[in-house]
Amino acid sequence: MDRVFLDANLLSAALRPKAGLLRLWTLANATLITSDHAIEEARRNLDVPGQRARLTRLLRKVEVVGFHHFTSLCRAASTSRRRTVPSYWPRSTQGRLIS
Numbered sequence: 001m002d003r004v005f006l007d008a009n010l011l012s013a014a015l016r017p018k019a020g021l022l023r024l025w026t027l028a029n030a031t032l033i034t035s036d037h038a039i040e041e042a043r044r045n046l047d048v049p050g051q052r053a054r055l056t057r058l059l060r061k062v063e064v065v066g067f068h069h070f071t072s073l074c075r076a077a078s079t080s081r082r083r084t085v086p087s088y089w090p091r092s093t094q095g096r097l098i099s
Contacts (some may be wrong), residue, residue, distance in 0.1 A: 002027075006034040007060060008041035014058060015051045025061055032062040039064065 004024060006014075011034065028047060039059065046052055046059040 002030045004030050004032050006032055006038065008045065008049060011038060011042035011055065011058070011067050012045050015046070015048075018077045025058065033065050034059075034062050 004027075010021060014020060014024075023040075040056075042055060043052065046055065052095070
Protein backbone atom coordinates (compact mmCIF):
# COMPACT_ATOMS: atom_id res chain seq x y z
CA MET A 1 0.00 0.00 0.00
CA ASP A 2 1.30 3.44 -0.92
CA ARG A 3 1.49 6.29 1.58
CA VAL A 4 0.76 9.74 0.20
CA PHE A 5 2.09 12.67 2.24
CA LEU A 6 -0.11 15.76 2.02
CA ASP A 7 1.83 18.94 2.74
CA ALA A 8 0.14 22.28 3.44
CA ASN A 9 0.04 23.18 -0.25
CA LEU A 10 -1.80 19.98 -1.17
CA LEU A 11 -4.21 20.35 1.73
CA SER A 12 -4.99 23.92 0.67
CA ALA A 13 -5.35 22.98 -3.00
CA ALA A 14 -7.82 20.22 -2.11
CA LEU A 15 -10.14 22.88 -0.68
CA ARG A 16 -10.64 24.61 -4.02
CA PRO A 17 -13.98 24.09 -5.77
CA LYS A 18 -13.85 21.08 -8.10
CA ALA A 19 -10.32 20.22 -6.98
CA GLY A 20 -8.96 17.24 -8.89
CA LEU A 21 -6.83 16.41 -5.85
CA LEU A 22 -9.94 15.13 -4.12
CA ARG A 23 -9.45 11.92 -6.10
CA LEU A 24 -6.65 11.10 -3.66
CA TRP A 25 -9.31 10.58 -0.99
CA THR A 26 -10.90 7.84 -3.11
CA LEU A 27 -7.78 5.74 -3.76
CA ALA A 28 -8.25 2.23 -2.45
CA ASN A 29 -4.58 1.27 -2.21
CA ALA A 30 -3.22 4.43 -0.60
CA THR A 31 -3.00 5.82 2.89
CA LEU A 32 -3.09 9.60 3.13
CA ILE A 33 -0.79 11.04 5.77
CA THR A 34 0.09 14.53 6.94
CA SER A 35 1.66 16.25 9.93
CA ASP A 36 0.40 18.66 12.57
CA HIS A 37 2.74 21.25 11.09
CA ALA A 38 1.21 20.90 7.60
CA ILE A 39 -2.32 21.13 9.01
CA GLU A 40 -1.51 24.27 10.99
CA GLU A 41 0.15 25.90 7.99
CA ALA A 42 -2.84 25.08 5.78
CA ARG A 43 -5.24 26.53 8.37
CA ARG A 44 -3.23 29.76 8.57
CA ASN A 45 -3.60 30.21 4.81
CA LEU A 46 -7.40 29.79 4.70
CA ASP A 47 -9.36 32.91 3.85
CA VAL A 48 -12.65 31.73 2.31
CA PRO A 49 -15.56 31.09 4.71
CA GLY A 50 -16.27 27.41 5.13
CA GLN A 51 -12.76 26.21 4.27
CA ARG A 52 -11.90 25.33 7.88
CA ALA A 53 -14.95 23.07 8.12
CA ARG A 54 -14.12 21.44 4.78
CA LEU A 55 -10.51 20.88 5.85
CA THR A 56 -11.72 19.27 9.07
CA ARG A 57 -13.97 16.90 7.07
CA LEU A 58 -11.12 15.94 4.71
CA LEU A 59 -8.75 15.31 7.62
CA ARG A 60 -11.08 12.63 9.00
CA LYS A 61 -9.67 10.30 6.34
CA VAL A 62 -6.03 11.32 6.80
CA GLU A 63 -3.56 9.83 9.25
CA VAL A 64 -1.71 12.53 11.18
CA VAL A 65 1.85 11.46 11.92
CA GLY A 66 4.35 13.05 14.25
CA PHE A 67 8.04 13.72 14.04
CA HIS A 68 8.89 10.22 15.34
CA HIS A 69 7.27 8.73 12.21
CA PHE A 70 9.63 10.62 9.91
CA THR A 71 12.74 9.86 11.95
CA SER A 72 12.00 6.13 11.79
CA LEU A 73 11.58 6.45 8.02
CA CYS A 74 14.95 8.19 7.84
CA ARG A 75 16.62 5.32 9.70
CA ALA A 76 14.98 2.74 7.44
CA ALA A 77 15.89 4.68 4.31
CA SER A 78 19.50 5.17 5.37
CA THR A 79 19.99 1.40 5.59
CA SER A 80 18.66 0.91 2.07
CA ARG A 81 21.25 0.58 -0.72
CA ARG A 82 18.98 1.97 -3.43
CA ARG A 83 17.76 5.52 -2.87
CA THR A 84 15.36 7.06 -5.34
CA VAL A 85 14.66 10.09 -3.14
CA PRO A 86 16.62 11.75 -0.31
CA SER A 87 16.56 9.63 2.82
CA TYR A 88 14.77 12.28 4.91
CA TRP A 89 11.62 12.29 2.71
CA PRO A 90 8.62 10.18 3.72
CA ARG A 91 8.64 7.15 1.42
CA SER A 92 6.21 4.46 0.49
CA THR A 93 7.30 0.87 0.48
CA GLN A 94 7.90 1.18 -3.26
CA GLY A 95 10.13 4.23 -2.82
CA ARG A 96 7.75 6.76 -4.37
CA LEU A 97 6.86 10.11 -2.86
CA ILE A 98 3.86 12.20 -3.81
CA SER A 99 3.99 15.66 -2.38
